[in-house]
Amino acid sequence: xxxxxxxxxxxxxxxxxxxxxxxxxxxxxxxxxxxxxxxxxxxxxxxxxxxxxxxxxxxxxxxxxxxxxxxxxxxxxxxxxxxxxxxxxxxxxxxxxxxxxxxxxxxxxxxxxxxxxxxxxxxxxxxxxxxxxxxxxxxxxxxxxxxxxxxxxxxxxxxxxxxxxxxxxxxxxxxxxxxxxxxxxxxxxxxxxxxxxxxxxxxxxxxxxxxxxxxxxxxxxxxxxxxxxxxxxxxxxxxxxxxxxxxxxxxxxxxxxxxxxxxxxxxxxxxxxxxxxxxxxxxxxxxxxxxxxxxxxxxxxxxxxxxxxxxxxxxxxxxxxxxxxxxxxxxxxxxxxxxxxxxxxxxxxxxxxxxxxxxxxxxxxxxxxxxxxxxxxxxxxxxxxxxxxxxxxxxxxxxxxxxxxxxxxxxxxxxxxxxxxxxxxxxxxxxxxxxxxxxxxxxxxxxxxxxxxxxxxxxxxxxxxxxxxxxxxxxxxxxxxxxxxxxxxxxxxxxxxxxxxxxxxxxxxxxxxxxxxxxxxxxxxxxxxxxxxxxxxxxxxxxxxxxxxxxxxxxxxxxxxxxxxxxxxxxxxxxxxx
Numbered sequence: 001x002x003x004x005x006x007x008x009x010x011x012x013x014x015x016x017x018x019x020x021x022x023x024x025x026x027x028x029x030x031x032x033x034x035x036x037x038x039x040x041x042x043x044x045x046x047x048x049x050x051x052x053x054x055x056x057x058x059x060x061x062x063x064x065x066x067x068x069x070x071x072x073x074x075x076x077x078x079x080x081x082x083x084x085x086x087x088x089x090x091x092x093x094x095x096x097x098x099x100x101x102x103x104x105x106x107x108x109x110x111x112x113x114x115x116x117x118x119x120x121x122x123x124x125x126x127x128x129x130x131x132x133x134x135x136x137x138x139x140x141x142x143x144x145x146x147x148x149x150x151x152x153x154x155x156x157x158x159x160x161x162x163x164x165x166x167x168x169x170x171x172x173x174x175x176x177x178x179x180x181x182x183x184x185x186x187x188x189x190x191x192x193x194x195x196x197x198x199x200x201x202x203x204x205x206x207x208x209x210x211x212x213x214x215x216x217x218x219x220x221x222x223x224x225x226x227x228x229x230x231x232x233x234x235x236x237x238x239x240x241x242x243x244x245x246x247x248x249x250x251x252x253x254x255x256x257x258x259x260x261x262x263x264x265x266x267x268x269x270x271x272x273x274x275x276x277x278x279x280x281x282x283x284x285x286x287x288x289x290x291x292x293x294x295x296x297x298x299x300x301x302x303x304x305x306x307x308x309x310x311x312x313x314x315x316x317x318x319x320x321x322x323x324x325x326x327x328x329x330x331x332x333x334x335x336x337x338x339x340x341x342x343x344x345x346x347x348x349x350x351x352x353x354x355x356x357x358x359x360x361x362x363x364x365x366x367x368x369x370x371x372x373x374x375x376x377x378x379x380x381x382x383x384x385x386x387x388x389x390x391x392x393x394x395x396x397x398x399x400x401x402x403x404x405x406x407x408x409x410x411x412x413x414x415x416x417x418x419x420x421x422x423x424x425x426x427x428x429x430x431x432x433x434x435x436x437x438x439x440x441x442x443x444x445x446x447x448x449x450x451x452x453x454x455x456x457x458x459x460x461x462x463x464x465x466x467x468x469x470x471x472x473x474x475x476x477x478x479x480x481x482x483x484x485x486x487x488x489x490x491x492x493x494x495x496x497x498x499x500x501x502x503x504x505x506x507x508x509x510x511x512x513x514x515x516x517x518x519x520x521x522x523x524x525x526x527x528x529x530x531x532x533x534x535x536x537x538x539x540x541x542x543x544x545x546x547x548x549x550x551x552x553x554x555x556x557x558x559x560x561x562x563x564x565x566x567x568x569x570x571x572x573x574x575x576x577x578x
């Protein structure tokens with residue numbers, strides 16, 4: 001890169017052209033390229049990328065206004081500062097409308113020219129994009145060297161190259177190539193063409209916000225109408241609160257290889273979310289057609305049906321799924337079998353990608369789709385957990401702007417697992433498998449609902465581990481007595497408000513490990529028990545009464561005994577246990 005800035009001066013009056021050239025060169029700060037009209041100016045731009053353009057408006061062949069529009073239409077020069085020269089003040093508005101940044105009125109003085117140019121360069125220096133911009137000639141820096149520069153400086157944005165009338169665009173994320181375009185060629189084919197270019201110009205145009213530098217891992221509101229980076233080059237691209245049950249999650253993972261990067265879409269979802277998922281995917285990699293690998297962790301339509309559209313967007317994309325899911329469901333989705341990597345879920349399976357990254361496939365039988373599995377990215381320590389840790393988020397007091405779960409989301413998670421899993425034994429076996437992962441996950445990314453951060457994993461894991469229902473439970477179906485116990489407990493909750501608010505009472509119950517794992521709440525009511533009523537009711541009274549004055553505790557106990565008596569229930573033993 002040259003230390004002096006380059007200025008292209010386009011002027012048909014030779015005395016003015018030479019005067020400007022002399023003024024600028026004598027300042028010692030600038031190198032000057034000259035042209036006699038707009039057409040010559042465009043020819044000059046094929047050989048050099050100037051730091052600034054100064055152009056007359058009234059010129060033969062191509063006037064300055066048309067020249068400026070052509071400059072702005074070229075991605076190489078669209079941001080280059082442009083100053084118009086004119087003797088007519090009425091032309092100034094036309095010049096600015098055409099894309100000019102400033103103007104010089106003829107006749108002008110030496111000081112006026114230099115002050116104007118320096119002021120514009122100071123203004124440009126304040127622009128983050130321009131301040132970071134690299135540019136030059138391909139004959140000076142070969143394309144491979146330019147790409148190495150981008151990787152070394154972890155540049156995110158676009159590398160724009162121009163040669164003999166052709167323009168190539170390379171999209172970058174932290175120096176990694178996300179996609180390449182040149183005319184009809186794309187990705188590897190386009191990159192091979194660019195590497196053959198021996199002359200031309202290039203501009204590296206970084207993004208104002210660097211991809212991957214704002215990974216969202218904390219509990220705060222976030223704009224879920226956009227893709228959200230949740231780990232290094234792993235993005236949430238799902239659909240937030242699309243129906244009464246809440247958030248549907250799909251994930252995009254990018255893996256660098258020596259050639260084309262791997263763009264892996266995890267659980268593409270159903271067609272009703274296709275537009276939202278492909279739009280967010282396009283925000284990250286330019287276009288959803290660049291998805292070249294997709295993972296179907298189950299065969300159900302709400303997980304995998306969009307795989308048909310992924311395949312149509314990129315017929316060369318490869319599908320990863322289990323053999324069982326393929327045979328029972330996915331083979332009906334118009335996906336050629338030769339493009340499918342089928343995994344036998346006889347145990348934990350390790351899949352090595354071309355990038356060198358290792359994905360650990362964990363079978364998840366009875367959860368509930370046949371052939372379902374979880375996927376662990378060992379390097380990035382993120383677990384795509386499928387139905388496990390999923391939750392219903394609609395109806396939560398928190399808005400859709402939260403991506404990560406907090407303790408108050410437990411009830412939605414409990415409800416989900418009660419509906420989707422046949423028994424707690426299935427959940428316990430999956431949790432035991434996750435406990436063997438080394439290193440342990442930092443993020444759990446479920447198929448539905450909010451994600452789990454590392455600091456919340458123990459809380460939700462312990463709650464799930466404490467669940468007990470289904471075929472392994474004596475209380476698979478609630479009997480009449482249990483329903484009466486629920487009624488008695490809700491009657492007590494309605495009458496404790498002299499001692500605490502109803503919200504405080506519910507929070508007190510939910511904070512207890514036993515209650516959290518054995519009681520399903522609906523708002524401020526108890527809806528279902530996952531244990532015997534005779535075991536629940538004394539514990540319910542004990543928890544409500546604790547940490548209160550003796551008088552307040554006795555009042556709650558008396559209320560509870562009356563509620564049980566009025567419903568014909570056996571009175572609970574409230575004696576203190578030693």
